[in-house]
Every structure is written in structure tokens, then in C-alpha cells.
Amino acid sequence: MRTFRLDEYRIEDEPYYQPTGDEIELFEAAYRNQLPLLLKGPTGCGKTRFMEYMAWWLKRPLITVSCHDDLTASDLVGRYLIKGGETSWIDGPLTQAVKAGGICYLDEIVEARKDTMVVIHPLADDRRVLPIEKLGTLIEADPEFAIAISYNPGYQSVLKDLKQSTRQRFVALEFNYPGAALEGEIVMRESGLDRELAGRLVKFAGMTRNLKGSGLEEGASTRLLVHAAKLMVAGVNPVSACQGAIAQALTDDPEMLASVNELSSSLF
């Protein structure tokens, strides 16, 4: 067991990432030009893995913050703590990344409270500064600092849309599920499943994606396929693996579950 400070942790081994287009070149060019990045795409299609890969490639610390609806600006910037009658300031993850020249990745940014957006705005344009209101200071970002946010346009909620003033600051990279052949490769590589079964899993994913919009909010993601594949490699029978790792993860609706299970039992 090793413990790292957030801003000192480097990814040492090359993460497995299979590019689907020119996203690596684009990211690198944006990074060299100090442009912030917006990763768009459905859940589980490899956005986070891509960030890990880029952090490894650029040899920068990666600080990931998964945003939730109680995440406040203080959670990002920092806050006072009181210890034995004295106050002390603790930097938040964003401040740490700004100081250390790391890559700060805000996952599912639309989930966060609206005041957090305001904090990242000055970092996301050519000012590249982080004002810390509580300290009355302004931190200039390290030249190596980069900010990336991710966003799933599939959520159809009006409440969870990215404002234009935010989105127009970012260079956007669109992610989608890889093509069938590539997705098969990824499943094989990540889980060690054989080609035949990996191919069928990918086909199954395609079937669930057909159902998107007519009962399912999302089709099965590549991540779910890898989960199912790992269970299969561990000896679970394929139908049960699909049921547990994919069908149940996609929906709670009993009728839909029955349909998805019928689809998987048709394939295996």
C-alpha cells in the first residue's frame, strides 16, 4: 500500500487506450496551446481512460474530481479547517492542480452545483488564473496546468445542460462507442475473453443500443461489456454474466429486463 499526495501521483504504467480517431493528436495540440478541453460522450465509452492515457503520455499528474450535485466551489478550491484553536487553509484538488501544473479532470461537470462553473471560468480562458475569494488571493496557473471537463449530452434534462458561456470556452472532443471490430479488440484485451465470445458480446451491446430511446436511456457501454467479459472469463456462464453485469445495470423495468435477457440468451 502506497499513499501519494494528489499532486505528486504520476501514472507509471501505460494505460491501455485504443484511439478511435485523432483524439490523441488533438488533445496534445490543445494542451501545448493551453486550451481547455471538453470531452463529450455517453457513459463508459472511455473518456476517463483517455484522460489517464494522456496524463501518462504527457507525464503530468492527473487530478480527477467526480462531480456530484453537492459539490461546491469550496470542495474544488479549498477551505479553512480549525485545528486546536487555529485556522489552517487546505487547498482543494483544483488549487493543487493549478499550483503543481497537473491536469485537473472534472468528470460529469453538469452534475456539480452552478457556482462551481464560475470558479473554472477564469482558468478556462486566456487569463488562466484561479481567484481564491476566501484568501483574497489570485493564483496564476502553472504553464503545464490543464483543465478538462466531461459531459454526457445524452442526459435529456433541461436542468442538466451546459451553459453556452461555459461550453464556448472549451475545445470539444467527441467520444462514442468504438466500431464493432475495435470494441471487440478492447473487450478481449481488457478481459482476456476469446474472440468468438467477445464478438457476441459486442453484438449484444449493439442490440441494447438499438433499444436506446425506446425504453432504455442508454445502451450498454464498453465498460459494461468489459465487466461482463471479466465475469465470463472467471467462469460465469455468459447469460448470467450479461444479466448481472449488463441488463441489471441498464434498467430496473421488469419488462425491459425480460427483453434484454431474452436478447442475451438468444446470443449465447
Added chain:
Amino acid sequence: MKPGVPLSLPAVRQQLDELLEVEYSFRDTAQPAAAIAALPAERQARLISWIRRIASTHVELGYQVACRGVAAQALMAPDDFEAWIFHSMDRYDAEGLRPALRVIEQYRQFAGQQQARSRGALLQEHEGVLSHFLRGLSGRPLKLSAADTIHTDSETLFLPPLLAGLPTPGQNFQLYKVTCALLWAQIRFGSFRPLLSLNAPDPGLLALYHAMELLRLKACLRRALPGLHRQLEQICQALGEAALPAEWTGLLARLETPETQATDVLVLARQQLGRLTPYPSTGQPIILDLEAVRTCMQVRIEKERARFKVALNSLLEELPGNVREKRPSRFTKQREEDPSVPEGFRVEILLDDMPAPLPDEVQALQRSILLDLGEIPDDYLQPAGPGDYDSALLRDPTRDADDVWRGSYHEEGAHLYDEWDFQRRHYRKNWCAVREREITPLYDDFAARTLAKHHGLVKHLRKTFEAMRHENRLLKRQPEGDGVDIDALVEALADAHLGFEMTERLLTRMQRNERNIAVVFMVDMSGSTKGWINDAERESLLLLCEALQSLGDRYAIYGFSGMTRKRCELFHIKHFEEPYSELIRGRISAIEPQDYTRMGFAIRHLSRVLQQTEAKTRLLITLSDGKPDDYDGYRGQYGIEDTRRALIEARRGGIHPYCITIDEQARDYLPHLYGPAAYSVVDDVRALPLKVSDIYRRLTR
């Protein structure tokens, strides 16, 4: 009646005479009464209660049940007996007296079917699962429909309403599934393609082709869906399907190779015609209805060709001008080998040798064309303007709600809702045809006039509503938080100096108090609101909108009115997503009294609308001027009980209903409908505008 003691013959006869209105008819109750009087007390009471329930629908039905009930009761378990009565009532609702009487007469047959039902699977029950299943299999949506024979016209799969050929419901469901898959395979693996160009084909040839095709399709299924194929074989075994006749086995190898396509099968069928005969299948066979397929496909091919060409054209038009001017752009196609699809290749549409950015719906179109024709013909790649085609080809016909009474249809395009019949103690199925209709906005001086008239009130409402906006509150003395609570800290340090224990509650935290409310206002637009009630309603709505503007709650407004069950109308004044605007003010101004007050359907439909919005609290507020009332028997207790039922359904769905009424008699029936605390009676119509906003404020505080 004492428990345990059956009624005497005269008592039974008297009851029947009353229930069946013998005085006014020639019905003779002597025989049925004698049979019923001979029953033990419990069965007797149950049967009479059923007769009462069905007689409320139609007296003749009640009489027939009285005549046949004793025999039917002896034949069927109580559940089946109940199903028999309800089936008859449903037929009465849907088709009238004669079919309903037939159900009563054929009780023996019903009892037999009921037994089959207990081991069989019903299409109606599994339709949802099956259609999702089919949707998953292929991109093109396929409909399911009940029919006597099993076939498909390439858009709809026709299946029997009940399958009971196998011993358990589970197996019968599997039978449905594999049958669906075989029908799907006919479409997916191009069974119909070679038949399109045949001129008056010999029926013998068709039958032979169809039998051979099924063998090829089974092999296709084995490759594409091995699990399903296993189930198919198990089902065949359970059905006791005979082995393939010896003369067919020789062909099997040819039919089963992956390279064999439908055209090859047709050639083979021609060769074998006269030599081979189609073998009989054990279960219900899948048949080939070539005429249905042809008609359906021809219409679709024509339609999709037009749509595809128009879509390509609009793609060209979206190109930036400078690109268009340089040289005419050209669509081409490129085949890519892909062994994973049945055709063995994919087609990519190129625009000037670059992959064309086809929108999703055009890609779906392309897939559908590929399914029908097996390729994208060259002439499809010539873009065409929308003017080149009949507009009916390009758009799906939509029905105008106003056509309902001009034409003969009444259910098409409508949402159907059940209605509660308190006498039956059961729902009338799909009873109300509900449509959402638009209101043509009326831009007059109503809004300006009202706002001027209630100038002071508007100001007051805005202020009070603004005060309800829970802004974020700073909570002090918290154990965890974002900032330091200096007051608490100073106190704590003083405490520490004095030797007391220091508290941990030294921080401040922002608490957000978001109002997360969605509310639907359901406004009575019945004829009785004519005059000042209507004015008061409109003024109330306007003021409410003004007030809600400052509050930020999500709200929708619908007017409701009905004229018999076939014309239940909801007038859309404001959807949840629409911002409050001149348009909304115009629609409010245009609210006019319509017909009657049928309420159940409005509550049911708007509950559904509410369910579809995300909110912590869902409110359904009704503005009304009187009891539920409609032309076709929806008055008195019937209307009240249906409304009550609809409200119970709404509450079960997590909706809080509330009613604001100006009916002074409302205290007699509203507690029964809404509960003692969920309504307000406004005595003075003129006070309505103030009251509505005020009540809303109190409700959501």
C-alpha cells in the same frame, strides 16, 4: 339476509324481478329463480351480486347470466367466472350487446379456453417484452398484431392471441419468441426480395420456396443467434416435430451453407418443383402471405426512395456556399466487406469521395432500404428536391383532432384511458378517447386590462411569492462546512480559556433549499363556466402566472372539457417547458367554455404528464365550478366515483391533487373525492384571482 341461510324461492324471484326490470319486459324469472334458490347460501349471494353488477351494464345481459349462471358457476372456478363476466362487459363496451350476449351464451367454450389460458401464453401480456426484443434484434421497428395465422407483411408480425400448444406458460412464451425470431429472420435475411419481381407465381412453387426458406433461415439463426436456435430446437422437440423427410435431407447441406441466399433458394425451388412436396409441420405453421408483403413493401420502397433522395438533397443544401459553387457535388457509394452482417458487406455513402455525414434518421432509412433491396440502387444517389414528390410520400399523415367528428374514426391518434364503473366495480377498458388540442391564441386587451385592474394585487403577489423563493441559507455553528463561523470561534476560544471543552461546531455551511415542485393546473372549460366564472378563471390564471414567474416553479396549464367518452379534450395552454410569454397570455385570453365536465380522463392524462417530469413534489390543482358531469351517463354517482378513482390512482403515483372550486354545494362531495383537507371552496367568484394564488402559496410553503 341471515348468513348461512339461502333465500327462499319467492325472495329470489322478487330480487331478480327488481334487478331485471321484469315489470317492463317479458322476461320470465321463474326458471332461473328456481335454480338459484336451490343453491347454498354463499354461492347464491355471489351469483346475485354478479347479476346485479352486470345488469347495471345492460339488463338483458343480467337476465342471461341469471339463466346460465348456475351452470357456469358449476363449471368454472370463481376467478374464471369473474373473467367470463368481465369479458362479456368488455365486449359490450367495445362492440355492443350482441357479441356480449354471445360470450354469455358460449360459457362452456369460455371455460375451455380459460383452461388453455392457464397453461398458455397471451400475446397481450407479452407484447411489451416481445416488441423490445424485436427492436433489439434489428433497427427497424416491427409491430405486433393479433391474427388467426402466423405471418408478416414485413412491417407487422401477425401472431395468434393465445399460444397454448405446450404444457407451461413459460414454454408457450418461448414459442412466441422463436416464432417472432423466425418472422424477423424472413425480413432480416431477405426472404421476400426475390419474390418482389415474380409475376403471378405458381402457388406450389411459393409453398416449396417458403418451406426451403425456413430451413435456410433456421441455419441463419443458428449462426447469428446460437442461443435462440437452441431454444428453437427444444421447442420443436417439445412440440413433437417429426424428423425431416428423407428426400429433404439431401438439400439441407445446400440450404445451410452461409453463402446460400434467398435467390439461390428460389432457383433450387424451381428445380425441385414437382419432385418435392412441402412437408407438414406440427405446430401452427408460419405462412407466406405474398400479397400482403408486396403491398406493404411497395408502399415502403416508394416512400423511402423519395425520402432518401430528398434527404441527400438537403444534405447538399447544408454545404457551405463556396463549396457548392466550386463544382457540383456527387454522391457515390462504397461497399465494405463485413462478414458480420447477412449481406456480407456494408454500404457507405460518400460525398465527393469523403464519407457523407448522414444524420441518424437517414442512416436508419439507409438500413431499411438495404433490408428491402439488399443494396442501395444507383438512382437513389441522385438527390431530388422535395417538390419532385408528392408530399404524402415524405410525411407521415397526421390526423387533426377536429376531423374526429367529420370522419368516422374516434380512436385513432387518441390516448385511450380506462374509466371506473362503480356499479360494475370494474374498469371499462379503453373507454375514453383523449386528445390534446391546441388553443388559438387571442391577442386582445384582456391581459393588459386584467393586470391594470389587479395592479395592486399583482405587486403584492409578486412580493409574497418572491419571499417564498428559498434562497441559499447560511447555516451557522456547523460541525462541517465551507467557512469559519467567527462568532462561534470567539466563543469557543473564550470557553477554552476558561477551561471548558471547546465545541466542534465552528463552521458555516451554505444550505441550498431548492424548490423542486412541478404543478399542473387543470382548468374547467365546461359550458357551465360561461360568463363571469370564465372571466374569473382567466384572470386567476393570468395572475397566477405572473406570481409564479417570480417563484420559478415549473408549471403547466391545461383546460379540460368533454362531450361523451369519444371526445375527451384537453386544451393545452402551457407546457412545462414553455416560458411564460405573450403567446401564453394569448392562449389564456382565448379560453372559452366548451361542453361538459368529464373529469376522470383529465386527471388520468395529466397525472401521466406529471409523472414524466422530474420533480420532488408533484401537484395537480383543479379549478372547477361544479360536479363531474357529462352527456353519456357521466353524472351523479357514476361521475363522482370515476373521478374519485382517478384521484386515487394519481395519489398512488405520488401526485398531490388539490381542488379549488366555486361550487357552494361542493362540501357535499369534495371531501369524498379529494379528502377533507385537499380542497378549498371560494364563495365569491370575484375573489378567485386572489384566492388561487394565495391557496397555491399556502400549499407549497
